[in-house]
Amino acid sequence: MTAKGLATRQRIVIAAALLIREKGAAETTLDDVRAATSTSKSQLFHYFPNGRTDMLVAVAAYEAEQVLDAQQPHLADLTTWRSWQAWSRAVLNHYTELGNRCPLGSLTSELGKSSPEAEAVTVALFETWEAALVRGAETLLKDRNLAITRARSILAAVQGGVILLQVTGQVGYLKDALTSSIEPLRPAAPSQRQASR
């Protein structure tokens, strides 16, 4: 595919992703995407030979990227308590801004179930995400198994907080879930550390 072709394909994927965040995957047809991108049917099938299914896989991959990008640069370096706090603030801001039209919600509610390929994209996202959280937690906790437990509970906290934001419109669940779930990574205050020596 030429550079121009890739750019057009990406333009279609982004437009489809925004439509799906807005209306849901079930309600978004190829015709909606054509209308939103001013492309022809033959152009769409040129970029997505198997039609809708192909397009939804491409959108899932794009949304998975968005989920991770929104957490950078913090996610790549969660080696200090300060960076966990910065990460937590970035996550909270990201979802507060997007409300119930977010890439993560799109992926887990419908997009990720649209085909085995889309499901694989979603599972891979959670694996990458979890691995980054485990790496950071392990640096602070010095215990791999405990780090895995904490990372998984942090991942569930974000996920649950986002769903509750979507359902109730309140960001408080995500805020409290983030605060509580990263708390065990906070190093003991110096005075306490000395006291326990």
Next chain:
Amino acid sequence: MTAKGLATRQRIVIAAALLIREKGAAETTLDDVRAATSTSKSQLFHYFPNGRTDMLVAVAAYEAEQVLDAQQPHLADLTTWRSWQAWSRAVLNHYTELGNRCPLGSLTSELGKSSPEAEAVTVALFETWEAALVRGAETLLKDRNLAITRARSILAAVQGGVILLQVTGQVGYLKDALTSSIEPLRPAAPSQRQASR
């Protein structure tokens, strides 16, 4: 409505709920429900005058009840650490058993968005659920604001753990999320309590 009428209506609601857990709300038509319950079109419209929308609201209400019932009797009396542990085990067993065909997943992924009425049912479920968690947490923590924070993070943990179970097929997220989120409610061990006196 007669007792017999109510029973028939309930039979239809339960059958529809199971179909929706299995195939999703978008894929479940009134014809599917008719076929599964051996009812006629006129019978369905007798019980649900506005058709599909009405039926989905009734299914949402039924599923919300199922979500709470699965947590009883523990949810009604979370006043001891022991009862929090029993509750946590019950939740884990319930979702491990149901896997990705659970009432909570049905509600938050599609059902709860099917109409303003269904959304109100879902929001009411989370309010009732949260209130029960807050009551229990407050007994143990003796601090209402902290109890609210903990309750909200526990609610998000369950929600996120269930979504991750649905997406990845692994129950470990829910397990770790439950363990980590209720941990702050565990009373200090007697020895520690004495030491801090």
